[in-house]
Amino acid sequence: MSESLHNFSDVVAWFLAGSLLSQSESAQVLSWSRSNPVEAVSAFAEAIDLREAIYGIFGHLAAGRDAEDEHLNHLNRALKEAPPRGAVARTGAGFRWRIERDQTMAAGLLAPVVWSAGDLLTGKHLGRVRLCANHQCLWLFYDDSLRGARRWCSMQACGNRAKTQRHYLRRKAQ
Ligand SMILES: [Zn+2]
Secondary structure: OOOOOOOHHHHHHHHHHOOOOOHHHHHHHHHHHHHOHHHHHHHHHHHHHHHHHHHHHHHHHHOOOOOOHHHHHHHHHHHHHOOOOOEEEEOOOOEEEEOOOOOOHHHHHHHHHHHHHHHHHHOOOHHHEEEOOOOOOOOEEEOOOOOOOOOOOOHHHHHHHHHHHHHHHHHHHO
């Protein structure tokens, strides 16, 4: 799995792409990171640690194993530090939780991620979190297909690669 997040602004871009931040919020967060470079570096480290813990939890569960306490404790600490889920806000297409950001910029930024992880963990669709069947990939994905039988994180990337590989092996065997 190649690393796609190298610094704080990559994290912000990822949040923006995933609609976890609005355009104006991301501008606000980026300007905060420029005036607080030290805090931004530690917020970045915190985001990566949290991602590893969340990946650990869902990765273990998707592989049919139990989640480790260390990872759960990490998520629980982040949930405790997250600002309260006080209000919802309109987005273009629907709604999302509004995050009260103050001095706890990192906790506020990461709040939607820890909330989603907690919701997914306690909800009815935990079994839909899967590990990609491509062993070189190891991405976790959420299977939102109707049949719930997806095996690859994305058909474009891993699904097609697997098909090409099978095709190649079949041809070699002939
Ligand atoms: Zn994959």
